[in-house]
Amino acid sequence: xxxxxxxxxxxxxxxxxxxxxxxxxxxxxxxxxxxxxxxxxxxxxxxxxxxxxxxxxxxxxxxxxxxxxxxxxxxxxxxxxxxxxxxxxxxxxxxxxxxxxxxxxxxxxxxxxxxxxxxxxxxxxxxxxxxxxxxxxxxxxxxxxxxxxxxxxxxxxxxxxxxxxxxxxxxxxxxxxxxxxxxxxxxxxxxxxxxxxxxxxxxxxxxxxxxxxxxxxxxxxxxxxxxxxxxxxxxxxxxxxxxxxxxxxx
Amino acid sequence: xxxxxxxxxxxxxxxxxxxxxxxxxxxxxxxxxxxxxxxxxxxxxxxxxxxxxxxxxxxxxxxxxxxxxxxxxxxxxxxxxxxxxxxxxxxxxxxxxxxxxxxxxxxxxxxxxxxxxxxxxxxxxxxxxxxxxxxxxxxxxxxxxxxxxxxxxxxxxxxxxxxxxxxxxxxxxxxxxxxxxxxxxxxxxxxxxxxxxxxxxxxxxxxxxxxxxxxxxxxxxxxxxxxxxxxxxxxxxxxxxxxxxxxxxxxxxxxxxxxxxxxxxxxxxxxxxxxxxxxxxxxxxxxxxxxxxxxxxxxxxx
Numbered sequence: 001x002x003x004x005x006x007x008x009x010x011x012x013x014x015x016x017x018x019x020x021x022x023x024x025x026x027x028x029x030x031x032x033x034x035x036x037x038x039x040x041x042x043x044x045x046x047x048x049x050x051x052x053x054x055x056x057x058x059x060x061x062x063x064x065x066x067x068x069x070x071x072x073x074x075x076x077x078x079x080x081x082x083x084x085x086x087x088x089x090x091x092x093x094x095x096x097x098x099x100x101x102x103x104x105x106x107x108x109x110x111x112x113x114x115x116x117x118x119x120x121x122x123x124x125x126x127x128x129x130x131x132x133x134x135x136x137x138x139x140x141x142x143x144x145x146x147x148x149x150x151x152x153x154x155x156x157x158x159x160x161x162x163x164x165x166x167x168x169x170x171x172x173x174x175x176x177x178x179x180x181x182x183x184x185x186x187x188x189x190x191x192x193x194x195x196x197x198x199x200x201x202x203x204x205x206x207x208x209x210x211x212x213x214x215x216x217x218x219x220x221x222x223x224x225x226x227x228x229x230x231x232x233x234x235x236x237x238x239x240x241x242x243x244x245x246x247x248x249x250x
Numbered sequence: 251x252x253x254x255x256x257x258x259x260x261x262x263x264x265x266x267x268x269x270x271x272x273x274x275x276x277x278x279x280x281x282x283x284x285x286x287x288x289x290x291x292x293x294x295x296x297x298x299x300x301x302x303x304x305x306x307x308x309x310x311x312x313x314x315x316x317x318x319x320x321x322x323x324x325x326x327x328x329x330x331x332x333x334x335x336x337x338x339x340x341x342x343x344x345x346x347x348x349x350x351x352x353x354x355x356x357x358x359x360x361x362x363x364x365x366x367x368x369x370x371x372x373x374x375x376x377x378x379x380x381x382x383x384x385x386x387x388x389x390x391x392x393x394x395x396x397x398x399x400x401x402x403x404x405x406x407x408x409x410x411x412x413x414x415x416x417x418x419x420x421x422x423x424x425x426x427x428x429x430x431x432x433x434x435x436x437x438x439x440x441x442x443x444x445x446x447x448x449x450x451x452x453x454x455x456x457x458x459x460x461x462x463x464x465x466x467x468x469x470x471x472x473x474x475x476x477x478x479x480x481x482x483x484x485x486x487x488x489x490x491x492x493x494x495x496x497x498x499x500x501x502x503x504x505x506x507x508x509x510x511x512x513x514x515x516x517x518x519x520x521x522x523x524x525x526x527x528x529x530x531x532x533x534x535x536x537x538x539x540x541x542x543x544x545x546x547x548x549x550x551x552x
Contacts, residue, residue, distance in 0.1 A: 082445075088443040163445060
């Protein structure tokens with residue numbers, strides 16, 4: 001059974017319909033890429049999965065999204081619990097202006113974990129998982145803002161991993177980074193696939209083809225096509241997908 | 251000479267305009283610089299006269315507890331007023347800061363739309379109310395209340411603290427609001443995305459990231475409280491005695507200054523001693539200013 005299942009999801013900003021009847025399913029332990037031109041709704045869709053759209057006034061959502069066995073838009077949903085289960089990495093590396101250590105253990109401290117040894121242990125483990133441990137192990141108490149962009153982004157990934165989510169949403173995680181850092185992050189994501197389900201918005205078609213198992217193409221608020229990445233890039237079923245991937249527009 | 255070469259060698263009209271513009275702005279800043287230096291020099295010279303001309307020892311001035319420059323022999327201990335100023339300033343800031351942080355948090359985090367539209371303009375209005383109005387309010391409301399509650403005349407440090415609290419609250423609040431607003435939105439987003447509640451986000455991330463700004467706001471409010479003369483003078487009782495209780499009459503540097511400067515003859519020790527108080531006040535405001543700059547600099551280094 002699919003881990004994430006969205007059926008007939010519509011999203012309105014005020015009266016503007018930003019997503020039209022999206023139905024899509026994501027399997028466990030896969031990386032799925034959401035591609036499409038700017039303003040097509042892929043980021044908006046991504047943010048429905050951890051209810052970050054709740055923060056924007058005047059958003060209405062209809063339809064169903066089920067993660068595991070729970071309808072995440074049911075009225076009694078604990079949004080903070082949902083967000084612990086569904087972590088998010090943003091486009092801009094955005095560590096807090098605290099030390100690296102404090103950044104990583106932030107989510108754990110929220111949950112009330114106080115045991116120092118346990119905290120350091122999880123901190124180290126998360127930083128290793130995010131492949132940034134060797135860069136920062138000697139300066140865990142330095143401000144995270146002193147790191148390079150790529151290192152900051154990996155610390156942000158570690159910060160998400162520390163709270164042990166099942167699903168990680170990535171909103172163009174490498175678009176603000178240089179190619180070398182991008183490469184490192186992609187390697188990290190591929191290694192993380194064993195334990196996590198990841199959904200990634202990207203503008204970089206090569207990135208999607210390099211690391212995603214599945215790719216979804218969005219256009220003007222609609223899901224045009226969703227299939228195995230290899231099939232999407234080699235033999236797309238829809239003309240719009242073909243045009244976008246071959247660079248004829250967008 | 252050919253025309254192209256000639257036009258290149260001559261200063262063009264635009265270049266002249268550029269020079270003129272630079273000159274005008276330079277003159278403006280020069281005027282301000284001259285004024286600042288002149289004020290500091292003038293107050294320093296006048297203020298030093300107590301020590302140089304009248305041979306009062308600085309130790310007696312700073313640590314003496316009796317202020318009576320017209321007595322024989324004259325007593326010019328400024329400690330009572332110095333303490334008075336410090337106590338009212340610190341107490342007012344201590345009371346005002348939590349309220350200011352609370353109000354600013356409401357305006358930026360809880361109800362940002364109403365905050366921007368209604369609450370912030372109201373706060374700014376409060377900043378602009380003349381201090382004599384605050385003094386009147388203190389005189390008409392706080393003095394009788396204090397008298398009822400604690401006995402005595404009702405004039406004193408406690409009442410002055412309340413008036414100053416009212417006066418600095420809008421200043422600190424509005425600067426704290428700016429500090430909270432300048433915390434990047436993505437800090438809040440990433441905290442919420444990690445499963446924090448809004449309240450956890452506010453006190454673990456927003457306040458912490460805004461701490462330098464909040465500290466600047468508090469120091470700014472303190473410097474305003476320290477320098478406030480009129481409103482304090484109206485409610486503190488103006489008795490230049492060592493403060494022994496919060497509800498007995500006391501004095502601050504500014505209140506003695508405004509009271510004394512018109513009632514003394516230039517050149518006498520009495521007059522010089524008041525200038526020394528003014529010098530002290532000027533130095534204190536320099537200290538406050540440097541503190542604000544220091545906090546700002548330290549936070550931008552990060």
